[in-house]
Amino acid sequence: MINDEIIVRRAEKEDIEQFMDLVMRMKRLNGEFDSLFKANEDNLGNIKNYYLSTIEHRDRFVTLVAICKKKICGLVKAEVKDRVSYIPDKEARINDLYIMPEFRRKDVGKKMLNKLYEIAREMNIRVISAEFPTLNLIALNFYQKIGYREIGSVYGVDIENIEKEKSE
Amino acid sequence: MDSRERTLHFNKIAVEYSKYYKGKVRVYPNVPITHLSDFSFWYTPGVAEVSMQINRHPEDSFEMTGRWNTIGIVTDGTRVLGLGNVGPEAATPVMEGKAMLFNLLGGINAIPLPIRVSSAQEFVNVTKALEPAFGGFNLEDIESPKCFFVLRDLQKALSIPAWHDDQLGTACIILAGMINALRIAGKKIPDAKISLIGSGAANIAAAHLMIEAGIKPENIIMVDSHGIMEPERSDLDKIMLSNPWKYELALKTNGERKKGNIAESMDGADIVVSAAKSEPGLIKPEWIKKMNSDPIIFALANPLPEIWPEDAKKAGAKVVATGRSDFPNQINNSLVFPGIFRGVLDARSKGVNFNIMVKAAYEIANYVKDPTEDNIVPTMDDWELYPRVASSVARATVDEGLARKTDSKEGFFKTASDIISENRENFSKLMKFNIVKKLPEVE
Numbered sequence: 001m002i003n004d005e006i007i008v009r010r011a012e013k014e015d016i017e018q019f020m021d022l023v024m025r026m027k028r029l030n031g032e033f034d035s036l037f038k039a040n041e042d043n044l045g046n047i048k049n050y051y052l053s054t055i056e057h058r059d060r061f062v063t064l065v066a067i068c069k070k071k072i073c074g075l076v077k078a079e080v081k082d083r084v085s086y087i088p089d090k091e092a093r094i095n096d097l098y099i100m101p102e103f104r105r106k107d108v109g110k111k112m113l114n115k116l117y118e119i120a121r122e123m124n125i126r127v128i129s130a131e132f133p134t135l136n137l138i139a140l141n142f143y144q145k146i147g148y149r150e151i152g153s154v155y156g157v158d159i160e161n162i163e164k165e166k167s168e
Numbered sequence: 169m170d171s172r173e174r175t176l177h178f179n180k181i182a183v184e185y186s187k188y189y190k191g192k193v194r195v196y197p198n199v200p201i202t203h204l205s206d207f208s209f210w211y212t213p214g215v216a217e218v219s220m221q222i223n224r225h226p227e228d229s230f231e232m233t234g235r236w237n238t239i240g241i242v243t244d245g246t247r248v249l250g251l252g253n254v255g256p257e258a259a260t261p262v263m264e265g266k267a268m269l270f271n272l273l274g275g276i277n278a279i280p281l282p283i284r285v286s287s288a289q290e291f292v293n294v295t296k297a298l299e300p301a302f303g304g305f306n307l308e309d310i311e312s313p314k315c316f317f318v319l320r321d322l323q324k325a326l327s328i329p330a331w332h333d334d335q336l337g338t339a340c341i342i343l344a345g346m347i348n349a350l351r352i353a354g355k356k357i358p359d360a361k362i363s364l365i366g367s368g369a370a371n372i373a374a375a376h377l378m379i380e381a382g383i384k385p386e387n388i389i390m391v392d393s394h395g396i397m398e399p400e401r402s403d404l405d406k407i408m409l410s411n412p413w414k415y416e417l418a419l420k421t422n423g424e425r426k427k428g429n430i431a432e433s434m435d436g437a438d439i440v441v442s443a444a445k446s447e448p449g450l451i452k453p454e455w456i457k458k459m460n461s462d463p464i465i466f467a468l469a470n471p472l473p474e475i476w477p478e479d480a481k482k483a484g485a486k487v488v489a490t491g492r493s494d495f496p497n498q499i500n501n502s503l504v505f506p507g508i509f510r511g512v513l514d515a516r517s518k519g520v521n522f523n524i525m526v527k528a529a530y531e532i533a534n535y536v537k538d539p540t541e542d543n544i545v546p547t548m549d550d551w552e553l554y555p556r557v558a559s560s561v562a563r564a565t566v567d568e569g570l571a572r573k574t575d576s577k578e579g580f581f582k583t584a585s586d587i588i589s590e591n592r593e594n595f596s597k598l599m600k601f602n603i604v605k606k607l608p609e610v611e
Contacts, residue, residue, distance in 0.1 A: 029405040101408065102399035102419050 004068075006108055008115040011055045011063040011075065018072045019065065020048055026075075026098035033133035036156055051077070062092060062119050066099070066108045074099040076112045080125065091127035092120050097139070109142060184610045192264040193271065193280070198234065227572060230303065230516050237513055237587070239304040240281045241266050242295050246311040247334075250446075250470070256282030259309060266308060266333075273554050274506030275584075275591035276513065278306065288317040296325050303513045306505065307332040312369040313411040329512045329520040335373035337501035338468075340508070340525050341545065342374045342441055343381055344532035345466065345499050348544035349487040351533075353462040355438055357382045361460065363433040365451070365474070366444030367392035367414055374441060375417050380522040381529065386423025389433040390414075391444075396433050398422045431455045439464040442474045450474040453483030462486035468499055487541050496542035503532060503546055507557025510584045514558060516572035517565040524564040531560035551588075558584035 011019060024047075027039035040047070054061035054077055066074035077096040083089055094116070099108045113128075120128060130148060132139040157165055169177065199210055208214055222228045230236045245259035246252075263280035270278035281298070285291045291314075295305055307330060310318060315332055322330040331337070350360055360383060364371045367390050379385050390397045397418040408415040426432055434440055434455045444450060446469040453475070456463055465480045467473035470491040477488040477495050489497035508528055512520055533539075535546050535553050546553045559581035565571040575583065598604040 025402060025405060028402075032406055032409055100400070101404045101415070 006073070006103075006106070006111055007067040008064055008074075008111050009067070010058070010119075011065045013052060013055055015065055015072060016048060016052060016055070019051065019075060020044070022072060022075050022098050022100065023047065023051060023096070025100075026096060029098075030133050030136070033135040036158060037133055054079075062116055064112050064115055066103075066112050068100075068103050068106075068108065072100075073103040074108045074112055076116055078116055078120075078128070080123070083127075088126055090123075090125050091129055092116070092123075092125050094128065094130040097130070097132075110146065113146065181610045185607065186261060188608050189605070192261075193267045193278075226300075227516075229300065230572065234277060235301065235303050236516060237275070238277045238279065238302055239270065239306055239509055239513070240279050240295075240298055240302045241270070241306045241308055242281045242283060242291075242298075243308045244285050244291055244310055245282055246309070246314065248309045253311065256284050263308060266306070269502055270306070270506060270509065271591065272595065273502065273548070273588070274510040274558070275588040276506070276509055288314045288321070291318050292321045292325065295322055295330075299326055299328060302328060303516070304329040304331065304509055306509065309334065312372075313413070315369050316372075316411065316413050323519060327518045329509075329517055331505070331508065331520055332369070332373075333501055333505050335369045336377075336520075336525060337504045337508070338370035338443070338499075339373035339377040340504045340529050341499050341501055341532065342370070342466065342468075343377050343526070343529040344503075345489050345497065345545045346378070346439060346441070346464070347381075347529060347533035348536055348539040349439065349464040349466075349489070352539055352541060352544070353438070353464060353486055355462075358384060359387075360439060361387045361437045362389070363430075363437040363440045364388060364390045365430055365433065365440060365442035366469075367397065367417075368443060370443045370468075371441065372411075372413050372417065374443075375421065376413070377522055377525055377529075381526045384423075385417075385420040388417075388421040389426060389437070390417055390421055391430055391433045395429045396422065396426055398425050398427060400425075431458075434459055436460060437463070439466070441466040441468070443468045444474055446470060446472045447474060448472050448476050448479075451480070453479055456480060456483035456485055459484075465489070466499060487544060489544060497544050498547070499545065500548065502548055503553065504528065504557070507531075507554045507584075508561050510554060510558035510588065511561025511580065512565060514573070514580055514583050514587075515562040515565040515570075515575075517562075518570045518572065520561075520565070520570075521568065523568060524561055524570075527560050527564045528557050531557050552585075555581050555584035555588055558588075 024039060030037035031039050054063045060080050062078045064076045065072045075096060075098055076094060078092040078094045081091050081093050083091055097109065129151065130143050201210065218232055222232060241263045243256065243259045243263055245254055245256040248254045248259045248262055259282045260280055263282055267278040267280050270276040283294050285294055305322065307319060315335060319330060319332045319335065350357060362378065362383060364375055375388055375390060378388065394403060399419050401418065404415065404418055407418060430451065435458045438460045440451065442451060451467060451474045456465065463485050464487045465475065465485045466489045467475050468491045473490045477490060480488045489499050491499055508520065532546065532553065535550065535556060536543060559577045562580035563577040566574045
């Protein structure tokens with residue numbers, strides 16, 4: 001059905017208002033998993049500028065949106081990283097992926113990643129990695145299901161609360 | 169006496185009586201013992217053979233011990249009445265009261281089991297471990313959303329029914345009342361538009377049950393403390409993590425994508441079911457005027473309904489129900505759980521589900537011969553109601569493939585009637601012979 005069609009494309013500057021709604025939903029969701037990921041609601045201007053730059057700099061970022069029923073229903077942003085000491089010497093790191101609740105479990109994520117792989121190939125990138133809060137088991141299950149494995153860990157602490165965090 | 173004085177009076181005598189009787193239920197032997205030598209068959213050595221038979225066929229525990237008629241009333245005391253988290257010891261008098269109702273109305277031996285646990289998982293583990301002694305579990309007064317996780321996991325883990333009365337009992341009687349209210353208004357279930365105000369355990373379960381009964385999910389609008397629920401609401405991810413049952417409803421209800429609060433949810437609705445704050449005025453008369461013709465209002469908060477029945481009527485409500493016994497149409501769980509449990513026990517059922525609950529709700533609705541605006545549900549002294557619900561439930565468990573023991577609906581009705589009336593007669597005798605002592609004088 002034409003109504004259920006999902007289109008994935010590069011994000012454009014004109015998408016930014018709707019795009020930002022999804023970005024902030026995603027950041028708030030991250031905050032639910034870990035207090036070190038508390039969304040900065042007072043910094044919307046800078047956040048917006050940052051994402052506008054990821055849309056603009058296509059050599060350094062792949063920023064995609066999914067369109068369902070004429071609205072943005074999903075986004076992915078991957079950052080191109082150099083890894084001079086390893087082979088291959090470039091990877092794309094997915095650091096944002098979000099899908100609106102009602103469009104989950106409809107393969108929107110898979111479709112966005114397929115588009116990302118397509119663009120990565122064009123850029124001669126074959127290593128794709130993804131980062132997300134450790135406690136986000138939904139993300140963990142998603143990536144594991146589509147063939148990703150754990151390749152590293154990031155640990156963090158708030159040094160003003162280091163003792164408190166240790167006991168938790 | 170005004171209502172405040174009345175409450176204080178009841179509080180006072182409740183404490184005095186509790187000190188006097190020291191417990192509302194007790195255990196007596198169920199077999200004749202005339203000589204100590206009788207213990208040779210009631211206890212050792214004879215009992216060993218009974219044990220061995222049950223060891224070979226564990227299901228025989230339903231036929232050779234009291235398991236067939238015994239349930240546990242399990243609580244962690246985290247949401248007792250309107251009191252909140254008072255802990256398991258303080259929950260005991262309430263569970264004893266429930267046990268009393270189970271016995272008097274359903275002929276069931278119900279054992280109060282307040283347990284000290286610190287997580288949903290521990291609650292499930294402890295209750296699961298108690299399964300061999302019981303024919304079913306009634307879960308009671310558990311905080312939300314913990315109650316949803318506990319019920320789901322126990323229903324999966326047990327081969328006896330688990331029922332959380334604050335969810336399922338309330339949902340069932342709301343549906344029964346709704347069926348008759350719609351009959352009076354001349355409306356059909358698939359066309360009915362419903363506003364559910366308050367998204368606690370009862371209304372979430374009610375919404376799921378209504379959908380099972382044929383209400384279209386897109387015709388339901390749910391309102392919580394942040395307003396109308398809809399798929400684009402900004403706090404939906406948070407709800408997804410804390411309460412998947414509520415999240416599921418947010419995604420599939422509200423087909424029109426209405427936004428706003430209580431007033432907007434009622435605009436064009438046929439029925440309002442409010443299980444929210446106990447605060448008259450929460451529902452405004454002018455909002456009732458914007459509902460469809462012959463509006464139906466269930467204002468179920470206790471002790472004070474969200475709108476007083478006379479105000480709702482004045483604003484044009486056709487049918488008004490509350491949670492109180494001093495107004496017509498009391499939406500009361502006690503009309504449901506005794507019959508449900510009598511039914512699942514008589515069929516030795518392995519579980520209970522929404523299909524069975526829908527049948528129970530219709531049985532309760534159909535019990536009211538000619539429903540009128542002021543008579544949509546039975547009352548607690550409709551004694552024949554309980555065996556009727558029981559027979560309907562027992563038969564439904566057979567149809568669902570959950571029963572260990574099968575019979576016709578008529579057969580189950582006779583079984584339930586006999587058990588309940590014999591139990592009541594026995595209890596009357598205990599009172600008549602002063603074995604259950606008369607109430608003491610309280611100053």
